[in-house]
Amino acid sequence: NAGVTQTPKFRILKIGQSMTLQCAQDMNHNYMYWYRQDPGMGLKLIYYSVGAGITDKGEVPNGYNVSRSTTEYFPLRLELAAPSQTSVYFCASSYWASGGVVETQYFGPGTRLLVL
């Protein structure tokens, strides 16, 4: 299994440009997540999805959009890039069963985004 994969690894954007960060997982996980991590800080949840067709906002959703048409893919869209969106973005997935059984979150290697 490849686990969680993310592309690109690094990108420079100009203010106002848009881009899509790609995330894929091959573990048949139902939950997927997008986090951002600013320098020296912990991860903050942007959006998450509990299954195909279902997404919900996390702690810092402004300026981002997501979609989840299949189990495997969970892209993150930045419509109008701003310098405040300079960060490292991590995608993660997990399998969460009804009844509250805890499952591990698996993280991708991250995408470093610089907005100038």
Added chain:
Amino acid sequence: DAKTTQPNSMESNEEEPVHLPCNHSTISGTDYIHWYRQLPSQGPEYVIHGLTSNVNNRMASLAIAEDRKSSTLILHRATLRDAAVYYCILSGSGTSYGKLTFGQGTILTVHP
């Protein structure tokens, strides 16, 4: 959501045990205690989790206080590869279901 408190940083020598503390005085009865770590320039990785009883796995041990208001991650013999940021996270029922809230964690430095 219940929060956790960890020291900002800790230091250890290689091959010595490391005890990383975490306070979670507002933990609810259904909250699990998770530990993740983040190596430099990598995404976080799972270390261990528990509910009430102490837990052991190949990476570490988790000691949970009887009142569950604190826990300790134990690395039995630290290696240079264990230098990372360690996050103590609570997750359980309610609005945090299925989600993890990362704080700033504890930066562990391991000296050769």
